[in-house]
Amino acid sequence: MFSPARPHRADVLLAVSGLSGGAVLWMIGIHVQNGRLFDAPWVSLLPLVLMSALELLRRTAPRTALSVGTLALVADQFTVGSLATLLMFTDLVYAAVLYGPPAASRRIPVVTLLVTVATTVGFIAWKPSADAVLIGIVVGMVSFGPALTGVSVRNHRDAAEAARLRADQTALLAEMDRVQAVTAERSRMARELHDMVANHLSAIAIHSTAALSIDDQGTSRDALGVIRQNSVDGLTEMRRLIGLLRDSGASGPPSTAPTLASLDALVEQAGANSASSGLTVTLDDGREASGPLPAPVELAAYRIVQESLTNALKHAAPGPVTVRLERSHTALTVEVSSVFGDRPGPRAPGSGAGLVGMRERVTLLGGTIGAGPGPGGDGVRIWVVRAELPVDERAGRG
Known part of the structure; x- marks a missing residue:
């Protein structure tokens, strides 16, 4: 169906x-053959009109157009014929081949090659002459030639479409x-x-609160000293971060990054x-010298x-921090433990971003991390942060 x-x-x-x-060729009397079953010139207009109508279907229904067009071309052979009918058939x-399904294009x-060969052999067998060979050439030009051209154009079109899709995929992956x-x-x-600023700002917040809430000149002086030191250290860290961001050509951790x-x-x-705040911080470095x-x-x-x-500093109760x-x-195992419980004095608020950042760092290296209450002696509850970081070559490339 159409x-x-x-x-x-x-x-x-x-x-x-x-x-x-x-129509112009018919009016001036140019025909392609004579002595046919239907010699009246007007009869050749019927295949011409049908072939013209089939041209409207060359993209939307190419196989149907070719099938009906083949019948129209056969019918045209019983009339005086029209060159326009023949040319439109080659286009069909x-x-x-170009617009039909892949199976039809193959x-x-x-089929047109077999028809060309069979027609040539048949006419040579029936009437050996140069005209028989000429008829085979014409059949090939009308059928096999356009089919071969369609295959070539379709292959180029498919290759261009595949290249465009690859380019689109590459652009998508790049984005x-x-x-x-x-x-x-x-x-x-x-x-x-x-990580650079939170430590210093937390200390500033706690000691400034203490300086404001405790009416003691010595305490206030000590708190202001801690505030000044953390302000200077925080400013230094911020300058280092700005330098790191400006050094856009560097790869990996910067040379000024802190180490153990x-x-x-x-x-x-x-x-x-x-x-x-009543905290005592100690370092227990149990590493052995086994390379960097x-x-x-x-x-x-x-x-x-x-x-x-x-x-x-924000949340621990007075006691040891190890x-x-x-x-x-x-x-490499990193463990930080502190006393878990309420404590007097000022506190700095927390947002939870620090724990998220620690987990992200450990995940990027393929390690594990946990944070929560741990076992303690003498009825004291402790809070433990424990991370295990791989130290093989894969971690070194992470």
């Missing part, structure tokens, strides 16, 4: 042009990579900013900040200790 889709404008132009050209063969060239890279970089910047070698200074500073750690592992371990000490480090052949 497709209900509207014909393409180019198909309408071909149909009108073919019909007009055939070409369109059937079958039609084979996805860009978005992921931007998201990862923003997360890294957020972790760095939080500066952990003593961090613990000492945390002890000074939390002394007024990958830079990402050192940075993550330092930040985990820094954030854990900041949380202890930082423990252990290293095996496969992992």
Whole structure:
């Protein structure tokens, strides 16, 4: 059945042009054959009109158009014939290969080749002459030639479409990579900013509250000293972060990133900040000299200790805060424990971003982390943050 889709404008132009050209040839008396069963010239207009109508279906129903067009061409052989009818049939063969389904585009060239060979052999066997060979050539030009052209154009069109799809997929993947890279970089910047500043700002908040609430000149002076020191240290950290962001060509952790070698200074500073809150901070470094750690592992371990000490300063009850480090052949263990419970005095509010940042750091390295109540002696409850970071080559590349 004919497709209900509207014909393409180019198909309408071909149909009108073919019909007009055939009508002009008929009016001036140009025909392609003589001595046929129906010699009346007007009879050749019937296949011409039908072939013109089929041109409207060359895209929407190419196989139907070719099938009916073949019958129209056969019928035209019993009339004086029209060159326009013949030319429009070649276009239908070409369109059937180009716009038809893949199976038809493979079958039609084979069928037209077989028809060309069979026609040539048949005419040579019936009447051996140069005319028989000429008839075979004409049949090939009318059927096999357009089919072969359609195959070539279709292959080029499919190749161009495949290239366009690959280009679109490549662009989509590139955009996805860009978005992921931007998201990862923003997360890294957020972790760095939080870990750098939160410790100092927490100490400033607690000691400024103490200075305002305790009417003692000595206490206020000590608190202001801690506030000044943390303000200077925080400013230094912020300047380092700004330098890190400006150094857009660097890859991996910057050379100025803190390492475990500066952990003593961090613990000492945390002890000074939390002394007024009744906290005593100690470092128990149980590592053995077994080679350097990958830079990402050192940075993550330092930040985990820094954030854990900041949380202890905000929330821990008076008592010991212990930082423990252990290293095996496969992992670095970082553990920070503090007394869990209520405490007097001012507190700094927490947002939970620090715990999120620690988990992100550990996840990126393929490690594990946990935070929660742990066993303590003498009825004392403790809060433990424990992380295990892989130290193999994969962690070094993380």
